[in-house]
Amino acid sequence: MKKRKTGIGSRLLHLLLCICLAAGIVMPCAVPVSAAGGSCGSSTTWEFSNGVLKLNGNGAVSIYAWGSYNSQITSVVVGDGITEMLSSMFVGHSTLKSITFGKSLKTIPVSFCADCPALSDIQFADGLQTISKGAFRNCSSLTAVTLPSTLKEIGEQAFFTCVRLKSITIPDSVTTIGSEAFKGNNAKTVKLGKSLKTIGSEAFNCSCFSEVEIPDSVTEIGTNAFGIVYDSVSRAGTNLNYYYTGATKKVQIIGKKDGVAQKYAEAGGFPFRVAGEAAEHTHSWSDWTVKVKAGCETEGQSVRTCSVCGETETQPIQPTGHKMGDWKTKTAATCEKDGEKIRTCTVCGKEESEQIPATGHQMSDWKVKTAATCEKEGEKVKTCTVCGKTESEQIPATGHQMSDWKVKTAATCEKEGEKVKTCAVCGKEESERIPATGHSWGDWKITKQPTLDAAGEQQCVCANCGEKRTTEVAKLVGYQVSVSVSEGGSVTPSGESKVEEGGKLTLKIKADQGWQLASVFVNGKEMKPDSAGEILLNDIRSNQNIAVVFQKKEQPKTRKCNFVDITPKRTAWLSDETGLSMNDFTVSANISDNGMVSWLDITKDCVPAADGMPKSEPYGTGNVSFRYQGSDAAVKEYLEKNSITGQIPLYLRGDGDANGIVDVVDAEIALNSYVVRLTGNQNDGISEVQRTVMDVDGNGETSLEDAAFILQYYTQQFVGLKPDWKKIISKQ
Secondary structure (H helix, E strand, O other): HHHHHHHOHHHHHHHHHHHHHHHHHOOOOOOOOOOOEEEEOOOEEEEEOOOOOOOOOOOOOOOOOOEEEEEEEEEEEOOEEEEOOOOOOOOOOOOOOEEOOOOOOOEEOOOOOOOOOOOOEOOOOOOOEEEEEOOOOOOOOOOOOOOOOOOOEOOOOOOOOOOOOEEOOOOOOEEEOOOOOOOOOOOOOOEEEOOEEEEEOOOOOOOOEOOHHHHHHHEEOOOOOOOOOEEEEEOOOOOOEEEEOOOOOEEEEEEOOOHHHHHHHHHHOOEEEEEEOOOOOOEOOOOOOEEEOOOOOOOOOOOOEEOOOOEEEEEEEEEOOOOOOOOOOEEOOOOOOOOOEEEOOOOOOOOOEEOOOOOOOEEOOOOEEOOOOOOOOOEEEEOOOOOEEEEEEEOOOOOEEOOEEEEEEEEOOOOOOOEEEEEOOOEEEEEEOOOOOOOOOOOOOEEOOOOOEEEEEEEEOOOOOEEEEEEOOOOOOEEEEEEEEEOOOOOOOOOOEEEEEOOOEEEEEEEOOEEEEEEEEEEEEEEOOOOOOOOEEEEOOEEEEEEEEEEEOOOOOOOOOEEEEEOOOOEEEEEEOOOOOHHHEEEEEEEEEEEEEEEEHHHHHHOOOOOOOOOOOOOEEEEEEEEEEHHHHHHHHHHHHEEEEEEHHHEEEOOOOOOOOHHHHHHHHHHHHHHHHOOOOOOOOOOOHHHHHHHOOOOOOOHHHHHHHHHHHHHHHOOOOOOOHHHHHHHH
């Protein structure tokens, strides 16, 4: 007889780890109980009684809730409503002998009952479709399994080293058998189902059957799916032991000629026979005879012989198991310490021991030792009636019984008050601050009206204590009004004056004796006075340039130029800009000809004088001069005695409050204007001149970018740099 042994440590290492994990939740030597139970999922329950664990309900079992009874479970019954189970749920249960599955379970999970040496009876129900990897691995007491007709897949190592299996029948419904699914068994016959497609590598290796018929449906057979025909296979620790006598003989493959089965047989050196053809030899076996007697824990061996060819087969004889005597108390249990009981095998004398759980204290009722007060804890005690041990617990302090709050000192506008409350039991007093009420300010009232040249003042009064507070009212925004008058009459007002923003101005025009009004131009637009000789300018929101021309009543007989007017085309001039061109002005000559007065546009015939364009004035009013290069004789005659000069308002770009510097306040004005218009309120409180001055990037509106540019200009100026608007704006 030849004996071969192989190590499967790398594969069983995982199994041993699972066993160790499972053992960690088992309570050794638990006292048998008659009944226990509880919840093991959202809608599932467990019940344990006399060694039987029942799982009932509808849905998934998601909790190992019976861990303290693991060492007592001999049978598991899974109810028909259970749909899912946990992986490794009963791995390593040494006492588990049987398990029955319900009809709602579709899949037996990974390592479900692996390493259960006493498991000998499995009842599957129709409806099961998958047996997952290692589900019944190393269940060495299984001798037969009846698989359900609904099963489709047998996972790898599903029945790995179930060494006592005597025969294997695969239902016609199964399509896949995983790697090592039935490796290591004593099956003498294997029957494969008609729908099988895939047989994994080493699926039936280390077995004792001599032939197998491969169905035509099979399309894939893995490496070493079948192997040598052994007389017997057994398992010792983590190793498989397998035996054979005589020459090495491989499993005979039966199948379709030129099919997958024949190709597999030829590639692996297996004997092949076409399905339907008679076998070369049929053994005539003798009865089994004992070759090695089984012991309490060790296997025996029986043998039989073919009377035709003399071939022998062997099979293991299961260990008889110990015949243990009754339990005897070795050490009695006390209130706090476990005792011990022992029993002895009547055959081999092996001794087993179990703990006797401590009885636990029999405690009296609680008695008050020290009563609790408002702030101090008390104490209560109880005593064991068996051993006299005492236990104590704190009695929480009762806490104060406080009265309602009472005002001790009333709060004022600026000073806090105080309130107190008192414990009705011990008289302890607590106090809290009453916050100051704060002033109740009335509406602001103007006490000094603002003017164009000075700020005003406003005041409000606290309704509670009469305190007053005063703040400044910004001076009025004003605009320059420039009135030029020719000879022959007067205008009231004339010269330079100021008008507040949104205000109005009445021009009273009067011609001298023998003169009459020729024309009135307001900002380059001609206007006519009313019958009383007055012109009303309403809602003034920019500088006003007014030219009034009188002429003698007699008709001039020759053409002459009365005067030349300069009108800026822009609302505000930005003083940091240089190279202003004639495109920024309109220069007009007032012409009289045979009693008719008209305006002649001479802009295209004018060029700036050498010092005629303001370039560096930061704020205020600048002079502008031009030279005439045209050919009009009347204009030339006039300019021989007069010059083309005028004044234009100058504003510093970004100087929204017109104080002559660009600072943080200007950035705040621009930002406030942007926010007001962003919220949909078109009235941002600034004039058109201010809007032009603060539109530093010239895109037509005051925006968030303008506020940022103004703030950057101020920052550079503050740290001593020479800021340049064009460079700042072009960086963005």
